[in-house]
Amino acid sequence: MERYLRRLGRDVWRSVEEGPHVPVLTPVQTDGATAILGGGKPVLNYPTKDDLDKMENDVVAFYEISCGVAPDNFDIIINCKSTKAIWNVLKNLYDGSEQAQDMKLTTALNEFNNFKAHTCESLEDSFKRFNLIVTKLLNVGTIRSNHETNLQFLNGLGRHWTTAKMIVQGDIKIHSMSLYKLYGEL
Structure with missing residues (x-):
């Protein structure tokens, strides 16, 4: 499975090793006139293209590893929220202590x-x-x-x-x- 995920790309494997990418969204300053009149609400910047690519790779990794699990082991990983969590569960299952x-x-x-x-x-x-x-x-x-x-x-x-x-x-x-x-x- 590791070889397969690595073959899909470095960023797909990054999702397994590091966990899901969480973009850093920072408040963007609104123009002065809106802020003075009190109509300005804090606005967050949008995720960058790099953020979107990494989040897409997280989805690909999650999908591929979920589909690659044997049906009788699927119940073990069903509640995992990330590829890294699935990987850790499977590693413990197959490698053991x-x-x-x-x-x-x-x-x-x-x-x-x-x-x-x-x-x-x-x-x-x-x-x-x-x-x-x-x-x-x-x-x-x-x-x-x-x-x-x-x-x-x-x-x-x-x-x-x-x-x-x-x-x-x-x-x-x-x-x-x-x-x-x-x-x-x-």
Whole structure:
């Protein structure tokens, strides 16, 4: 969602980060004759074009983020008055507390370090499952080198892959090849 809103424009994302734009309206002095006769009421200046543009971007951001929320989560954000408020609610909902984030990191690291192909699992299924684990690591902010990722995947394959593992591990390309390339080699 963040990437999508940023793609819509810097000012659309500003609405999420800073909240809605509130133009500063100041009293404008009326002409002297009207003021002397007592007929002058305080008049406020009009919002500038920049103010109007920012307010429009607030509307766009609010609309887009509201429409992008899963239907079962819409009731959670329905009373939010700004895009920033919606974002904060969704961030807490999906990221959770610091303790919950630590738990996600611990779980993802354990899954990565303990990866083993299941006995009846095809290479493709093992690859998909391992790739999902790597994605979970990325989502919690942990990046592993291609070399480390490739070795972990190879070491998690069953005994019947021993010869292929030895050949691939002996190739210097294992340090830099992507996981997809490794899968293609296997």
